[in-house]
Amino acid sequence: MAHVTIDRVSKDYQAGVRAVDSVSIDIADSEFIVLVGPSGCGKSTLLRMVAGLETITEGEIGIGGRVINHVDPADRDIAMVFQNYALYPHMTVRNNMAYGLKNRGMNRADIEKRVAEAAAILRLQDYLERRPRQLSGGQRQRVAMGRAIVREPAAFLFDEPLSNLDAKLRVDMRGEIKQLQKRLGTTSIYVTHDQLEAMTMADRIVVLNGGRIEQIGTPLDVYRQPQSAFVASFIGSPAMNLITARGESGNLVIGDQTVVMDGAMTVPDGPVTLGVRAEDMKPADHGATAHLELAIDYVEELGAGRLVHGHVGDARLALSTPSGEPLSDLLPIVFDRQRLHLFDTATGRRL
Amino acid sequence: MHRTKFFDHVILLAGVFLMIAPVVVAFMTSTHAAAEIHRDGLMLTWGGHFDETYREVLTRQGGFTGKVTGARMVMNSFILGIGFAAGKIVLSMLAAYAIVYFRFRLGVVFFWMIFTTLLLPLEVRILPSYEVMTKLGLVNTYTGLIVPLLASATGTFFFRQFFKSVPDELLEAARIDGAGPFKFFIDILIPLSRTMIAAIFIIMFVYGWNQYLWPMLMTNDESFYTLVRGIKQILLVWIGSQIPDYNEAFAMAILAMLPPVLVVVIFQSWFIKGLTESDK
Ligand SMILES: Nc1ncnc2c1ncn2[C@@H]1O[C@H](COP(=O)(O)OP(=O)(O)OP(=O)(O)O)[C@@H](O)[C@H]1O
Numbered sequence: 001m002a003h004v005t006i007d008r009v010s011k012d013y014q015a016g017v018r019a020v021d022s023v024s025i026d027i028a029d030s031e032f033i034v035l036v037g038p039s040g041c042g043k044s045t046l047l048r049m050v051a052g053l054e055t056i057t058e059g060e061i062g063i064g065g066r067v068i069n070h071v072d073p074a075d076r077d078i079a080m081v082f083q084n085y086a087l088y089p090h091m092t093v094r095n096n097m098a099y100g101l102k103n104r105g106m107n108r109a110d111i112e113k114r115v116a117e118a119a120a121i122l123r124l125q126d127y128l129e130r131r132p133r134q135l136s137g138g139q140r141q142r143v144a145m146g147r148a149i150v151r152e153p154a155a156f157l158f159d160e161p162l163s164n165l166d167a168k169l170r171v172d173m174r175g176e177i178k179q180l181q182k183r184l185g186t187t188s189i190y191v192t193h194d195q196l197e198a199m200t201m202a203d204r205i206v207v208l209n210g211g212r213i214e215q216i217g218t219p220l221d222v223y224r225q226p227q228s229a230f231v232a233s234f235i236g237s238p239a240m241n242l243i244t245a246r247g248e249s250g251n252l253v254i255g256d257q258t259v260v261m262d263g264a265m266t267v268p269d270g271p272v273t274l275g276v277r278a279e280d281m282k283p284a285d286h287g288a289t290a291h292l293e294l295a296i297d298y299v300e301e302l303g304a305g306r307l308v309h310g311h312v313g314d315a316r317l318a319l320s321t322p323s324g325e326p327l328s329d330l331l332p333i334v335f336d337r338q339r340l341h342l343f344d345t346a347t348g349r350r351l
Numbered sequence: 352m353h354r355t356k357f358f359d360h361v362i363l364l365a366g367v368f369l370m371i372a373p374v375v376v377a378f379m380t381s382t383h384a385a386a387e388i389h390r391d392g393l394m395l396t397w398g399g400h401f402d403e404t405y406r407e408v409l410t411r412q413g414g415f416t417g418k419v420t421g422a423r424m425v426m427n428s429f430i431l432g433i434g435f436a437a438g439k440i441v442l443s444m445l446a447a448y449a450i451v452y453f454r455f456r457l458g459v460v461f462f463w464m465i466f467t468t469l470l471l472p473l474e475v476r477i478l479p480s481y482e483v484m485t486k487l488g489l490v491n492t493y494t495g496l497i498v499p500l501l502a503s504a505t506g507t508f509f510f511r512q513f514f515k516s517v518p519d520e521l522l523e524a525a526r527i528d529g530a531g532p533f534k535f536f537i538d539i540l541i542p543l544s545r546t547m548i549a550a551i552f553i554i555m556f557v558y559g560w561n562q563y564l565w566p567m568l569m570t571n572d573e574s575f576y577t578l579v580r581g582i583k584q585i586l587l588v589w590i591g592s593q594i595p596d597y598n599e600a601f602a603m604a605i606l607a608m609l610p611p612v613l614v615v616v617i618f619q620s621w622f623i624k625g626l627t628e629s630d631k
Pocket residue numbers: 013014018019037038039040041042043044045046193
C-alpha cells in the first residue's frame with residue numbers, strides 16, 4: 001500500500017512521436033484510479049511506465065515516496081494484470097501464483113499460505129492443479145488476479161483485464177475486482193477504454209486524449225462537470241448531445257429557434273458548443289412553454305424507456321423519455337437549464 | 352469429413368509397399384547364409400540364420416585390427432546421434448534466444464548470416480573443418496566427431512520462429528515476477544519449447560546417426576566406427592576368394608535402421624505437435 005506520484009511524465013517512442021505528454025497524477029494510498037480514453041491515447045503506455053516495462057522519457061514516477069524511474073520492474077513492488085492474462089501455460093494455477101514468490105526467495109510454507117488465501121478469496125481452490133488451458137476465461141482472469149494478490153504489492157496495475165470476457169461476465173468481474181480492491185486496500189491503477197467500467201469502478205477517473213490529461217475527477221464530477229467537449233462526449237451513455245449553437249443576448253440560438261435562458265446560466269455572445277445529456281431534456285407538459293421544438297427522426301425502444309432521436313435545423317439531438325403514448329412528429333421539449341454545458345467551439349474547453 | 356474410399360486405400364497400400372518392400376527384402380536376406388546370397392541374390396523368404404548372423408554381427412571382433420564389434424558401433428552411432436542432437440539443440444536455442452530477446456548491434460545481420468549458411472551443406476566446408484580439427488589434434492576423438500557439426504542454422508531458425516511467437520506479455524509478466532533473463536529461459540522458454548525440442552531432437556538424431564562422410568574423414572581408429580561405416584567395411588573384406596559377408600552387411604543395415612525408426616515411431620505424436628501447434 002502506497003501512494004503513487006506521476007510527475008510531468010512524457011514518453012516518446014521515436015523522436016517526435018509523443019505517446020504520453022506531460023502527465024501528472026497524484027494517487028492517494030488505497031485509491032482506485034481508472035485511466036480511460038479512446039484507443040491509442042496512451043493509457044497502456046502510461047501504465048507500462050509505472051510498471052517499468054517502458055522507459056520514461058521525461059518526468060518522474062514515485063511509488064511510496066521512492067522515485068522508481070530506474071528501478072527494475074521486479075523491485076517496484078507492483079503487480080500487473082494483463083489483458084490476455086499472460087499466465088504461464090505450462091504451470092499449474094498454483095505454480096502460476098507461486099512463481100513470483102519463489103523468485104523472491106520466500107519460504108515454502110509462506111508461499112503455500114498465501115496461495116491458499118488467494119485461492120479462497122477468488123474461489124479457485126478446486127482448480128489449483130489445473131493448467132490455464134483447462135480453465136474458462138473468467139477463471140483465467142481470476143488466476144491472473146491471484147497472481148497479483150499473492151504478492152501483496154504496493155500497487156496493482158490493470159491493463160484492460162476484462163476486455164476478453166463476454167458482457168455478462170464482465171459486469172460480474174467488475175464488481176468482484178472493485179470489492180476485492182476495497183477489501184485489500186491496495187492502490188490500483190486500472191486502464192480501460194470502456195467508460196462504463198471507469199464510472200462504476202473508479203474512485204477517480206483520469207480521462208486521457210492524445211497522450212494528455214483532459215480531466216481528473218470523481219465519476220460524478222466527470223459526468224456532471226465535464227471540463228471539455230471531449231470528456232463530455234466520451235463519458236456517459238448515450239453520449240452527450242453536442243450541438244453548435246450561438247449566444248445572443250444571454251439566450252441560446254439553435255437553428256432557427258431560441259432557447260430563453262432567463263439567466264439560468266451565463267451565455268457569452270457568439271458561437272458555442274452546447275452539451276446536453278439525453279436525460280436532461282424532457283417533453284414539455286401540456287400548456288407549459290417549450291424551450292425547443294424537436295423534429296423527430298426515429299425512436300429506439302429500450303424497455304425501461306426510450307431514446308428519441310430528432311433534429312433542430314442541422315443539430316441532431318437524442319433525449320430519453322419514459323415509454324408510453326406515441327409521439328407526434330414535432331415534439332416540444334424543455335431543458336433542465338442548470339444542467340446544460342457550454343464549450344468553446346475552437347478549443348473545446350468548458351466555458 | 353472426407354470418407355476414405357477403396358481407391359484411397361489402394362494408393363496408400365502402394366505407397367507402403369514401395370517403402371517397406373526394400374526393408375523386408377533386406378531383413379529376409381540377412382537371415383540367409385552369405386554363400387546362398389552370393390549364389391541366389393536377394394531373398395524374400397525366411398532363411399533361418401537370424402540368431403547366428405545377428406549375434407555374430409553384434410559381438411564378433413572385426414575390422415583390420417580385430418577390435419571393433421557391432422555393439423561398439425551401435426554405441427558409437429548412439430554417441431554421435433545423441434551428442435549431435437543434444438548439442439545442436441543447446442547451441443541453437445541459445446543462439447535463437449540471443450537473437451530474439453536481446454537487442455545488440457548487428458543482431459539482424461547476425462541472424463541473416465546464420466540463416467544463409469542454410470544454403471551451405473556440410474560438404475562445402477568439410478575440408479577446412481577437417482584442417483582445423485587436425486590442427487587441434489582432435490582427429491579420432493568424439494569431440495572432433497561431434498563439435499564441428501553442432502552449429503545449426505536450421506535449429507536456430509526454428510527456435511527463432513518459435514520464440515517470436517511467444518507473447519511478449521509472458522516475458523513482461525515474468526519480469527514483474529522477478530525472473531531475470533536466465534530464469535526466464537530456464538523456467539518459461541524451455542518448458543514451452545518442449546515439443547519443439549522433441550521435434551528437432553528427432554530430426555537431428557537421425558541426421559547425426561546417418562552421418563557417413565564426416566566420421567570417415569575424422570576417424571581412422573576403428574574403435575570409433577559407426578554402424579553406417581561398418582556396413583561399408585564388411586563389404587570391403589574381400590580377401591582372395593572369400594565371399595563378402597552379405598548377410599552381415601544386411602543385418603548391420605537393419606540394425607542401423609532400427610533406432611531412427613524407433614525414435615520416430617515413439618516420438619511421432621510429439622514431433623507433429625512440435626511442428627504444427629504451439630502450447631500457448
Ligand atoms: N512500441 C511502440 N512503438 C511505437 N509506438 C508505440 C508503441 N506502443 C504504442 N505506440 C504508440 O503510442 C500510442 C499510445 O499507445 P498505447 O498502447 O498506450 O494506447 P492505448 O491507449 O493503450 O490504446 P488501446 O486502448 O488501443 O490499448 C499509440 O499511438 C501507439 O501507436
